[in-house]
Amino acid sequence: MHLPIVLRASLVAGGLALIALMALPARADDNSPRQRPATISLTGTGEIAIIPDEAVISSGVVTEAKTAREALDANNAAMARVTAAIREAGIEARDIQTAGISVTPRYRYPRNDGREESETPRIIGYTVSNTVSVRVRDIAKLGQVMDQVVSVGANRIDGISFVVSDADARLDEARGAAVRDARRKAELYAEAAGVKLGRLVSISEGGGFVPPQPKAEMMMARADATSVPVEIGEERLSIQVNMTWELDQ
Structure with a gap:
């Protein structure tokens, strides 16, 4: 029995198409959610004590x-x-x-004596x-x-x-201490959770801190002394940094 030429051509074309589909690599669904790595965020504080000059x-x-x-x-x-x-x-x-x-x-x-009109x-x-x-x-x-x-x-x-005349340079010391403090905390938490710190994702700086100065009234009370006593004391400069790491699980 001989198949018609049109039917034989269709079977050949269908077979070739099936072979081509089987040869294509499997492709993941583009809409499937990608798993993001877990992260940890910590704040570190660096503080130094200095004498004003x-x-x-x-x-x-x-x-x-x-x-x-x-x-x-x-x-x-x-x-x-x-x-x-x-x-x-x-x-x-x-x-x-x-x-x-x-x-x-x-x-x-003028004193208010109850009259409707009073002296200006x-x-x-x-x-x-x-x-x-x-x-x-x-x-x-x-x-x-x-x-x-x-x-x-x-x-x-x-x-x-x-x-403090060199406050900027001294704040750099506090910045280094703040970064070390944040990393120390992060490593502590990671170890307790059974994971390791991965790539550093972000780092940002908080504000510096200078303590309030002595009140003017206290200085006025001493101003009439023979020799004005002034207690310089100690300043504390503080910096905070916020850091985020990925976690290797």
Whole structure:
């Protein structure tokens, strides 16, 4: 029996197609979820203790007079003496900067005696305030500078802050300590979980920390001493880093 030519051609073509499909490699489903490696994230802290080597003080003069002109003239004269004393203490001009100056009226307010109309507040004088910010690079001179400015007429010390001149370099030490601290914690957790740390995925830095400075009121209480005592103490600089690793299971 002879098959028609058309039928024989169809069988041959079908057989070739089947062979071609069997020869294709198996392909995974592109939509199948890929398993992501487990990760661990830890925060490390690095802290160093250092002694400040500079200080910044804010000092000035407040004067009162009946007129603004009189108050300003008196303030100018007093501030000239204060600035001269600062320079005599060995402070360079680049480290002396005007921090603020103001001229404000002083009022007398009427007492409320229950009447519907009362006297309006009256200006009875003026107050002039002038302050300078002084950077003391030789911290051993700090007490001397404060003593001199008060002696020549400064009647306000608004605050004092201690400075570490090479803080950036010292913070780098804290950064290294923070990274070591984070890795130590991560390895501890990984060992306890029976896995190992893999590739480092990310690392980011948190903020540095500088402790608050002494309050101005405390410094004012000491300002009238014969020699102003200043306790420098110790600063602690702190850095945090956040790190994430993959886990090899």
